[in-house]
Every structure is written in structure tokens, then in C-alpha cells.
Amino acid sequence: MKKVMVLLLTCMILLTACSSGGKDKEQAASGGGGDAKSKEITIWAWDPKFNIAALDIAKEAYNAKHPDVKINIVEFAQADIIQKLNTGLNSGTTKGLPNAVLIEDYRAQGFLQAYPDSFADLSGKIKPENFAEYKIGPTSYDGKQYGVPFDTGVAGLYVRKDYIEQAGYTLDDLQNMDWKQYIELGKKVKEKTGKDIISLDPNDLGILRMMIQSAGSWYLKGDGTTPDLKDNAALKEAFTLYKELMQSNTVKVNADWSQFIASINNGDVATVPTGNWITPSVKAEASQAGQWAILPMPKLPETPNSVHATNLGGSSWYVMNIPGSDTAADFLAETFGSNADMYQTLLTKVGAIGTLKEAAKGEAYTKPDDFFGGQQTVSDFSKWTAEIPKVNYGTSTYAIEDILVVEMQNYLNGKSLDQVLSDAQSQAEAQIK
Amino acid sequence: MKALFERLKFHGLFIKMFAVMFVSIIAIAASVAWTNLRMTEKLFLDTFSITNSKVMNQVKNNFESFHYSNVLAAITAQQSGTLKTFLTDKGSDESIKEMNAYYGMTQQMRKIQSTVDAYSAGIAIVGKNGRNYSGNSYLTKPNARELYASPLTKEAEASPGKLMYHLYKVKGEDGQKPVIVATKVLQETTTDQEYGMLYITIDENDFKPFYSSFTSEGNDVVIIDGSGTVISSNHSSLIGSQNAQLLSYAQDIQDQGLHVKKVKMMGKDELMLAQYLPSYNFYLVNMIDQQQVLGQMVNTKSIVLLVLVIVLVALVVVFLISRKMTRSLTLLSRQMSKVTSRNFHNYVNVGGGYEIRQLGEAYNYMLDEVNDYVSRLVHTQQEQRKAELAALQQQINPHFLYNTLASVKFLVQQDSKDKAVDTIHALISLLQNTISNVSETITVELELVNLKHYVFINHVRYGERIRVSYFVAPGCSTYQVPKLMIQPFIENAFFHAFNERAEGFIHVLISCDARKLVCEVVDNGDGMDMKQLERAKDKKKQKKSRQLFSGIGVANVHDRIRLLYGEEYGVSITSQKGEGTKVRITLPLIEAQGSDTEHGIKP
Structure with missing residues (x-):
């Protein structure tokens, strides 16, 4: 009888040992999962040569201090990011x-105003006064700082020295x-070289945006x-100049980004008036080293307050209000x-010019660039950055631009300017409410 | 060793029973577990393959709808005059005209783009005039010029009417990125003159969702084209590799209309399902790793463990129960095995289960009966022997009487009156003691008187050449002896011991010690050698010798004594040729008592 008892007890102990063993494992697994959630963050961005490359550097810098945090960088086309964000936030x-x-x-205000609760307030994490002033408008809403300003879209006029010299001009x-x-x-x-002066995409009115921002004006009040639109003097002048440019038959038309870059790298155009983020793409064609220079942007001739500094593009980082937001905010604040x-x-590595004021004091910002003939391009850009007129991009820049693209075609094809702008105004008013 | 074997012998039943149970339990458990596992496995795999083939159909639908969007896009592009103009016109010097052409084209392309937007696909066109457009591609997809320069264009131009799908690898910063490209040659509808190419590109990553939600660990999907190249798979490492084996399996399944095929790939047993996607010329292959999928569903280890525990418990229970059951049986059989050792007096201890108790009681009852019968039988036999003896004792040989009476006649004729009287007297006394006295035993004294009368008669008849002398130890004469016990030996000595010698003597010696009465009849006659002695003993058994005086012979004295008094008593004969014979009779000391039936049967 004793033996039986011993046997039964052994069995029971074995069984309980087995079952309790299983439980321990489960707990460990779920615990690990929970932990990983907060220590693992995902970041979306576009442009592998610029934004993704910048993120990689930031990730490296952050992981040196916080090796336990796993940062997943995911690359999408910008349009996909917009679509996915809209889908996710809407649902x-x-x-x-x-x-x-x-x-x-x-686009920032569009998101911030539509879904303020979906983004984390970073007011306590970063100091807005440390960044270029014009970046604060788009990245904050209702007195709260949501975005970490990243690159400046400060624009410059990239010119082929050899072409303009052939045409009888000097840089000065x-x-x-x-x-x-x-x-x-x-x-x-x-006339002199047979080359066009500029490459333009009929669907992208970036040049108009640069023109009007130089005068402190925008599509919206x-x-x-x-x-x-209708009574916007700067816009009116920009339209006129655009048509004049077209009529001068010095424009190479492109339909997409690759054609745009190709026109630069193939030497099809003499100047590129655009944001500084084009620098890596220009430099990608190493054979043209020394043939490029960067000049201040042209200004509007008739609008009085127009300056030689403006902006195109530029973006900022935002933290979504989901689990793991603390880690993500910490990552952005520290980098x-x-x-x-x-x-x-x-x-140095990416060619990205930030908007952190303190960064401009660094050595790299004053370094001359041999590709641009020894020009201190970054310090020039920094100087112009400070001069960029601050405007409120509002919520619907691209919605209005879509209207203007159509109206611009009408204008080019002969419709009167006043009519074009008043039509655009009424369409915009109907759409934005 | 032998002791152990002896012990085991009694446990034979238990060992056999337990062995049978042990083997059956193990066999049942093993076969049930095995069958169970097999059945579960089969059922699961069947269900799994049915579900998966449904899933495959759904996946196929996904692919078809993507293809349909592409076809729509291709048709729209083919039919668009704006695009045709854009792709065939020579460039204009006027920027505004160019602008208009590009603008019109982009508007058209956006419309076309919208048909495939849901799939994150990009559309690119290239014209024979070199104009091109890459929509929605930005930097993430190969642009039109790159695609136009690639071998895809040649392949597409080989069969211009068809929307074809290819795998294309984009060289990016971080290695190659697989992209699936649909190509369509744009032709004049009337002349079939080619004027451009349409490319619809989709990242392999955006292609995966068509099937990836159905995949899981061990349940893989591979898409291969007609030449065996892996186009897409949830295992990214496979993409772009050649897999002719997989293709041949897929073709087998398609050709033979199989539901599912079991194959061995990379050392694993896989269930394979395949669907041909005719519009793509791709094979949609679903590979199910049997082991892994089963491993997730059927926890063989825990089942086996459970079965083992159950078997163990069952064995313990069986062990205990069968032991308890056989234990009383073993005890019983052990007790029963000793039945012979004590004259049927080994009664068993009744215990154990009902059946065993019944058996034990029956056995004990039977022993009682047997003992009863045996004792009754012994009693009967003793009675019978006694009756026989009594009969024998009373049979006085008539010849003895004739001869004696004849002798007396002669004595009377010779005028030996006194001797005749004496002889008659001896005969009368002898007859009186043998026939009239009904008691079985008589005193030594009386026996001696009988002997003397008998000897006297013999002397009268045969002369006195054989003398008989009597030596009785004092104090012995009152003990009882069986009637006519010594007489047969005297008679034997008279008629057989003196064939060679003419004369001699016979001594009758009676003595007693503490426990025994010893009577000896010693003669100095011819004696016997060993052979004769043996023959004499045989003769005794054969009972052939005819006794001269009474029915009682030498032969049955020994048996008679033993029957009456037990084994330790009896007759022993020693003899030597030429020296005479000595007969020794041992008897218990029996005092004469009132009753004659005193010396009954010894129990």
C-alpha cells in the first residue's frame, strides 16, 4: 500500500511539475512581448537617399546610448504614407x-487640425525656440508643439556656370x-547654348509657391x-511670370521626378530653382563637379516686399499617439x-540641412563644397533660411494647387488672368470649408 | 534458486495473469494512441488541404481581380488618343505646346493610374519617340526608361497582344528589391504598328498581401512563373531563384487534376497544392510542411505522456487487484499441495474472496468426508480380518483329529491305556482352548498349556526324537498373547526342520522387558540358507502351505500381529544352513483384563 501511495504521489508531482512548467513559459513569453512593444518603434519616411539615410544616422546615434531600443525604419512613397495615414486615422x-x-x-496642418488627438504633444520634449522660426508655424497647432522640425526647404538657384558663361554672364x-x-x-x-533654362512639371507649381512665399504670401490667408487667390497680387505676378517663362520657349517639360532629375544630370537645363534638398541629386552626377553654383533665389520684380529667400518643401517628424509614443518621442527629442x-x-553624409539653430554653428556648416567650386553652400543656405518670410501653409495647400494646375493650363491656353484667378478662388472656396 | 523457483511456482497464475494484462494494456494503449494520432493527423491534413484549396481559390480571385485592373488600365491606355499622340508626336519647340501635351498625358495617366491605385501599383509608359512617364513611382519603383532598357521589353514585344508578367529586380541602396512588372505593347489598332510600351509595376511586398494573410509557419505560398522562377513567396529569400522541381510538381498537379500532392522538398514532407493562373502564366503553389503544421495542432508529446501515465496507473491497479485475487488462491494451492503429507489431515485456512472461501470450505468438507470414509474402511477391514482369523482359529484340521484319534486307537490296541488317556486328555484340552474359548487372546500360561498338549500329541504320533523345552521368564506368564500364536512355528519346526537330522530339540523362550514381550522358537534342525529363507517368506505370502493343525499358518502370524498391535511388532526369522532356525516374535505387554474384547483396533 505504501508503494502505491509513493507511486501516486510521484505521478501527481510529475504532472503538476509539467503543468506549472508550461505556465511559467507562457508568462515569460507574454512578458517579453509586452516589453518588446514599448522598446520597439517603427518610423515611416520616404526618399532613401535623404530622409531614410538621415534616419539611419539618427538611429545609430540613439542606439549608441540606448542599445535596448529597436528602431524599424520603413520606406514608403510619400503618397503612400499620406494614404495610409489618412486611412488609419479616419478609421x-x-x-x-x-x-x-x-x-x-x-500637409502638416491638414493632419494636425483633423486629428489633433492622434499626434503626441511634444511641447515638453523639445524647445520650439531652438528651431528656425518659419518651421514652427507648420509643426504646431493650438499652442502645442507637435512636430520636431527636420530639414529646411530653403531654396536656392542652382546654375550651370559653364552655360551662363557661354551666354556671356558671370556669376556676379x-x-x-x-x-x-x-x-x-x-x-x-x-540662344547661345541651345539649352533650356528650367525644367518644369505641368502638375507641380512649386515655382509659384516659391515666388509667392518670397513675398510672404500664400494660397491661403x-x-x-x-x-x-483672386486678389493676391504676388500670385498674380507669379502667374504672369510663369506664362512669360513658357512663352519664352526656354522650358523643358518633365512629367515625373525621374525626368526632372535626368534633365539636371544630363545637362539639359542651365538652372534649377528649388529647395536645397536637391543638392545630393545634383551632386550624384560627379562628372559635373565644379560646373555648378548656388545663387540666391530671384525675387518678384513688382511685389515690393519680395526677398531673395524662399522655401520649397521641407518636412518634420511627428509622433503618433499609440503605445510606444514615449520611446518614439524620446528618440526624436534626443536626435x-x-x-x-x-x-x-x-x-556631411547626407547633405541634409537641419533647422536646429545651434547646428548652424558647427564646423560642417561652414565647410566649402568643392562640387560647387568651393562655395560655402550650407552657410549661404543658413543665411537665407533666416530670411525666409513666415507664412501659414494652412490645411489645404495641395487641394488648391490641384485647382491651380488646371487653371494654369487654361491661362496658358489663352484664358484671361483675372478670370483664371477668380474661377480658382470660387472653386477653392467651394472645396475648402 | 530452487527455493525461488518453488516460490514462483505458486505465483504462476499471478505472473501469467499480470503478464497478459501488462501486455494487453500496453498493446491497447499503444494502438489506441497510435490510431488516434494517425486519425487526427489524417483528418487534420484532409481538412487542412480542403480549407487550403478553398483559400487558394480565394487567392486566385485576388490575383484575377488585380489582373482585371491591369487589363482595364491597359485597355484604357491602348484606347487613349492623348497618350497615342504623346507617344508618337515629335517634340515641339514651343514650351506651351509641350506643356499642354505633357499635361494632357498626365491627366490621362492619372485616370489610368486610379484603376490600379488600390494595389499601390505604378504605371509607366514609354513611346517610340522617347517620351516617357513614370507615375506614382517617385523613387520607389523602377522608372520608365530603366524598364524600357531592360530585357522585359524584348520579351513583351515577342508576344505583343498579351499582357505579360515578369519579375524585375531593382538595384537599390540596400540590395535588390523584387518588383513584379506587367508589360503591354501599345499598338495601332488597325495596323498593329507598335508605338509604345505600358508597364504596370507592383512591389513584391504589395503583391504578397494577395496571399500572405493565408500563410503561416509551415504553410507557405510560392508563385512561380512558367519557367520555374520564383516570382513571389512569403519566404523572401526564394524570390528570383529557379525551382524546376517545384514547377514540375505544379504542372503534374495541374495536368492530372490532383487535389493535393505529397512531395518531399528539402528533406521535408510537404503537402502541395497548386493552381495555375492562366492570365499570369504563373503557378500558385501552396506548400504545407506536414510536420510543422501537425506539430502545432497535435501535441504528440503530451498525448504520449498522458497515455504513459494512464498505462502506469492502470498497471499499478491491475497489479494490486490481480495480486489480491490470486494471493488467496496461491495460499490455498500451497496448502492443498501438502494434502499427501499428513494422511489427509492438512485442513486449509479458509479466507479470501467468496469463491475462494467456498472452495476452501468444500475442500475441508471433502477432507472430513475422506477421513471419515478412510477410518470406516480401516475399521471394516479390521473387523473383516478379525472375523477371518476367528474363522481360521476355529478351523481344526480334520486330518489332525483323524490322525490323533488313530494314534489313540493304536495306543489302546497296544494297551497303553494311560498314554491313551493322556492323549485324549490333551486333545480335549486343546480343542477346548481353541474352539470353545471364544476370546481372541489368552495368557502366556494358557498358550503354553496348549503348546504342551500339542507337543504331547505329536510325541505320541511321531515319537519323541524331537524334544521340546519351555523357558518362561518369571512374571511373563500373565501377559496376553493372541491365541495359537506360537503353535504354527512349533508345527513348522516339527515337520520341516528335521528332515536331514533324525533328532533335535526345540526351545520355546518367553521373556519380557519394560515394553515388549518376546517369544522365541529356536530349533537346532536343518536350518535354511538364504534361498530357502526367501522361498519360505514367499510361501508365506502365497499362503499355499497347508497347515496341519489349524487354519492359522506361519504366514499370517506376522500380519496378524501387526494388524493387532502396530508396525513395531511382528515376527522375524533368522536361519543358517545346518545350524537351525530362530523365530522371534515381539508383542506388546498386555495385561489380562476382565473383558476379552479389550484389544480392539488401534485408531
Whole structure:
């Protein structure tokens, strides 16, 4: 009988040991899962050569201090990010959304105003006064700082020195041009070299945006919601200049980004007036080293307050209000939000010019660039950055631009300017409410 | 060793029973577990393959709808005059005209793009005039010029009417990125003149969702094209590799219309399902790793463990129960095995289960009966022997009487009156003691008187050449002896011991010690050698010798004594040729008592 008891007891002990063993494992597994959730973050961005490369540098810098945090960088086309964010935020589910995301400044207010609760307030994490002033407008809403300002979209006029010299100009002649002079230059260059002055996409009115921001004007009024098209003097002048440029037959038309880049790298155009983020693409064609220079942007000839500094594009980082937001906010605050040293690396390796004021004091910012003939391009850009007029991009920059693209075609095909703008105004008012 | 074997012998039943149970339990458990596992496995695999083939159909539908979007896009592009103009016109010097052409084209392309937008696909066109457009591609997809320069264009131009799908690898910063490209040659509808190419590109990553939600660990999907190249798979490492084996399996399944095929791939047993996607010329292959999938569903280890525990418990229970059951049986059989050792007096201890108790009681009852019968039988036989003896004792040989009476006649004729009287007297006394006295035993004294009368008669008849002398130890004469016990030996000595010698003597000696009465009849006659002695003993058994005086012979004295008094008593004969014979009779000391039936049967 004793033996039986011993046997039974052994069996019971064995069984309980087995079952309890299983439980321990489960607990360990779920615990690990929970832990991993907060220590693993996902970030979405576009452009592998620029934004993704910058993220990689930031990730490296952050992981050096916090090796336990896993950062997943996911690359999407910008349009896909917009679509996925809109889908996710609209459906009210946070599933599948990233912890942090890059958003273009033009679109930022659209998201912030539509879904303020979905983004984490970073007011306590970063100091807005440390960044270029014009970046704060798009990245904050209702007094709260949501975005960590990233790259500046400060624009410059990239010119082929060899072409303009063939056309009989020197670089000094072209400093502080206005757009009228620019068109004249175009005609001259075409005549002398057969090359076009600029490459334009009929669907992208970036050049208009640059023109009007140089005069402190925008598609929308200062409130960010009222369309300002019909009686916008700067816009009117920009339209006129655009048509003049077209009529001068010095424009190479492109339909997509690859064609745009190709026109630069193939030497089809003499100038590229655009944001500084084009620098890596220009430099990608190493055979053209020394043939490029960067000049201040032309200004509007008739609008009085227009300056030689403007902006195109530029984006900022945002933290989504989902589990893991603390880690993501910490990551952004420690890297893009404050690390001036890291900006030096960003500049050297990626060519990204940040908007952190302190970073401009660094060594890399004053380094001359041999590709541009020894020009201190970054310090020039930094100088112009400070001069960019602050405007409120509002919520619907691209919605209005879609209207303007159509109306621009009408204008080019003969419709009167006043009619074009008043039609655009009424369409915009109907759409934005 | 032997002791152990002896012990085991009694446990034989238990060992056999337990062995049978042990083997059966193990066999049942093993076969049930095995069958169970097999059945579960089969059922699961069947269900799994049915579900998966349904899933495959759904996946096929996904592919078809993507293909349909592509076809729509291709048709729209083919039919669009704007695009045709854009792709065939020579460029204009006028920027505004160019602008218009590009603008019109982009508007058209956006419309086409919208048909495939849901799949994150990109559309690109290239014209023979070199104009091109890559929509929605930005930097993430190969652009039109790159695609136009690739071998895909040649392949597409080989069969211009068809929307074809290819795998294309984009060289990116971080290695190659697989993209699936659909190509369509744009032709004049009337002349079939080619004027451009349409490319619809989709990242392999965006292609995966068509099937990836159905995949899991061990349940893989591979898409291979008609040449065996892996186009897409949830295992990214496979993409782009050649797998002719997989293709041949897939073709087998398709050709033979199989539901599911079991194959061995990379050392694993896999269930394979395949669907041909005619519009793509792809094979949609679903590979199910039997082991892994089963491993997730059927926890063989725990089942086996459970069965083992159950078997163990069952064995313990069986062990205990069968032991308890056989234990009383073993005890019983052990007790029963000793039945012979004590004259049927080994009664068994009744215990154990009902049946065993019944058996034990029956056995004991039977022993009682047997003992009863045996004792009754012994009693009867003793009675019978006694009756026989009594009869024998009373049979006085008539010849003895004739001869004696004849002798007396002669004595009377010779005028030996006194001797005749004496002889008659001896005969009368002898007859009186043998026939009239009904008691079985008589005193030594009386026996001696009988002997003397008998000897006297013999002397009268045969002369006195054989003398008989009597030596009785004092105090012995009152003990009882069986009637006519010594007489047969005297008679034997008279008629057989003196064939060679003419004369001699016979001594009758009676003595007693503490426990025994010893009577000896010693003669100095011829004696016997060993052979004769043996023959004499045989003769005794054969009972052939005819006794001269009474029915009682030498032969049955020994048996008679033993029957009456037990084994330790009896007759022993020693003899030597030429020296005479000595007969020794041992008897217990029996005092004469009132009753004659005193010396009954010894129990």
C-alpha cells in the first residue's frame, strides 16, 4: 500500500511539475512581448537617399546610448504614407500605424487640425525656440508643439556656370536677380547654348509657391483656411511670370521626378530653382563637379516686399499617439530635437540641412563644397533660411494647387488672368470649408 | 534458486495473469494512441488541404481581380488618343505646346493610374519617340526608361497582344528589391504598328498581401512563373531563384487534376497544392510542411505522456487487484499441495474472496468426508480380518483329529491305556482352548498349556526324537498373547526342520522387558540358507502351505500381529544352513483384563 501511495504521489508531482512548467513559459513569453512593444518603434519616411539615410544616422546615434531600443525604419512613397495615414486615422484604429512619421510641412496642418488627438504633444520634449522660426508655424497647432522640425526647404538657384558663361554672364551678374531678369537670362542661354533654362512639371507649381512665399504670401490667408487667390497680387505676378517663362520657349517639360532629375544630370537645363534638398541629386552626377553654383533665389520684380529667400518643401517628424509614443518621442527629442553634433554628420553624409539653430554653428556648416567650386553652400543656405518670410501653409495647400494646375493650363491656353484667378478662388472656396 | 523457483511456482497464475494484462494494456494503449494520432493527423491534413484549396481559390480571385485592373488600365491606355499622340508626336519647340501635351498625358495617366491605385501599383509608359512617364513611382519603383532598357521589353514585344508578367529586380541602396512588372505593347489598332510600351509595376511586398494573410509557419505560398522562377513567396529569400522541381510538381498537379500532392522538398514532407493562373502564366503553389503544421495542432508529446501515465496507473491497479485475487488462491494451492503429507489431515485456512472461501470450505468438507470414509474402511477391514482369523482359529484340521484319534486307537490296541488317556486328555484340552474359548487372546500360561498338549500329541504320533523345552521368564506368564500364536512355528519346526537330522530339540523362550514381550522358537534342525529363507517368506505370502493343525499358518502370524498391535511388532526369522532356525516374535505387554474384547483396533 505504501508503494502505491509513493507511486501516486510521484505521478501527481510529475504532472503538476509539467503543468506549472508550461505556465511559467507562457508568462515569460507574454512578458517579453509586452516589453518588446514599448522598446520597439517603427518610423515611416520616404526618399532613401535623404530622409531614410538621415534616419539611419539618427538611429545609430540613439542606439549608441540606448542599445535596448529597436528602431524599424520603413520606406514608403510619400503618397503612400499620406494614404495610409489618412486611412488609419479616419478609421479610428491605430493598428498598423507607425510610432513616428515624416510629414511634409505643407500637409502638416491638414493632419494636425483633423486629428489633433492622434499626434503626441511634444511641447515638453523639445524647445520650439531652438528651431528656425518659419518651421514652427507648420509643426504646431493650438499652442502645442507637435512636430520636431527636420530639414529646411530653403531654396536656392542652382546654375550651370559653364552655360551662363557661354551666354556671356558671370556669376556676379546673377546675384540678386528678379524673375524678369531670369527670363531674359533664359532666352540668352537658349540662344547661345541651345539649352533650356528650367525644367518644369505641368502638375507641380512649386515655382509659384516659391515666388509667392518670397513675398510672404500664400494660397491661403493668414488664418490658414481662407483661400487667397483672386486678389493676391504676388500670385498674380507669379502667374504672369510663369506664362512669360513658357512663352519664352526656354522650358523643358518633365512629367515625373525621374525626368526632372535626368534633365539636371544630363545637362539639359542651365538652372534649377528649388529647395536645397536637391543638392545630393545634383551632386550624384560627379562628372559635373565644379560646373555648378548656388545663387540666391530671384525675387518678384513688382511685389515690393519680395526677398531673395524662399522655401520649397521641407518636412518634420511627428509622433503618433499609440503605445510606444514615449520611446518614439524620446528618440526624436534626443536626435533631431537637440543633437547638434548629429546634424554635422547629417550634413556631411547626407547633405541634409537641419533647422536646429545651434547646428548652424558647427564646423560642417561652414565647410566649402568643392562640387560647387568651393562655395560655402550650407552657410549661404543658413543665411537665407533666416530670411525666409513666415507664412501659414494652412490645411489645404495641395487641394488648391490641384485647382491651380488646371487653371494654369487654361491661362496658358489663352484664358484671361483675372478670370483664371477668380474661377480658382470660387472653386477653392467651394472645396475648402 | 530452487527455493525461488518453488516460490514462483505458486505465483504462476499471478505472473501469467499480470503478464497478459501488462501486455494487453500496453498493446491497447499503444494502438489506441497510435490510431488516434494517425486519425487526427489524417483528418487534420484532409481538412487542412480542403480549407487550403478553398483559400487558394480565394487567392486566385485576388490575383484575377488585380489582373482585371491591369487589363482595364491597359485597355484604357491602348484606347487613349492623348497618350497615342504623346507617344508618337515629335517634340515641339514651343514650351506651351509641350506643356499642354505633357499635361494632357498626365491627366490621362492619372485616370489610368486610379484603376490600379488600390494595389499601390505604378504605371509607366514609354513611346517610340522617347517620351516617357513614370507615375506614382517617385523613387520607389523602377522608372520608365530603366524598364524600357531592360530585357522585359524584348520579351513583351515577342508576344505583343498579351499582357505579360515578369519579375524585375531593382538595384537599390540596400540590395535588390523584387518588383513584379506587367508589360503591354501599345499598338495601332488597325495596323498593329507598335508605338509604345505600358508597364504596370507592383512591389513584391504589395503583391504578397494577395496571399500572405493565408500563410503561416509551415504553410507557405510560392508563385512561380512558367519557367520555374520564383516570382513571389512569403519566404523572401526564394524570390528570383529557379525551382524546376517545384514547377514540375505544379504542372503534374495541374495536368492530372490532383487535389493535393505529397512531395518531399528539402528533406521535408510537404503537402502541395497548386493552381495555375492562366492570365499570369504563373503557378500558385501552396506548400504545407506536414510536420510543422501537425506539430502545432497535435501535441504528440503530451498525448504520449498522458497515455504513459494512464498505462502506469492502470498497471499499478491491475497489479494490486490481480495480486489480491490470486494471493488467496496461491495460499490455498500451497496448502492443498501438502494434502499427501499428513494422511489427509492438512485442513486449509479458509479466507479470501467468496469463491475462494467456498472452495476452501468444500475442500475441508471433502477432507472430513475422506477421513471419515478412510477410518470406516480401516475399521471394516479390521473387523473383516478379525472375523477371518476367528474363522481360521476355529478351523481344526480334520486330518489332525483323524490322525490323533488313530494314534489313540493304536495306543489302546497296544494297551497303553494311560498314554491313551493322556492323549485324549490333551486333545480335549486343546480343542477346548481353541474352539470353545471364544476370546481372541489368552495368557502366556494358557498358550503354553496348549503348546504342551500339542507337543504331547505329536510325541505320541511321531515319537519323541524331537524334544521340546519351555523357558518362561518369571512374571511373563500373565501377559496376553493372541491365541495359537506360537503353535504354527512349533508345527513348522516339527515337520520341516528335521528332515536331514533324525533328532533335535526345540526351545520355546518367553521373556519380557519394560515394553515388549518376546517369544522365541529356536530349533537346532536343518536350518535354511538364504534361498530357502526367501522361498519360505514367499510361501508365506502365497499362503499355499497347508497347515496341519489349524487354519492359522506361519504366514499370517506376522500380519496378524501387526494388524493387532502396530508396525513395531511382528515376527522375524533368522536361519543358517545346518545350524537351525530362530523365530522371534515381539508383542506388546498386555495385561489380562476382565473383558476379552479389550484389544480392539488401534485408531
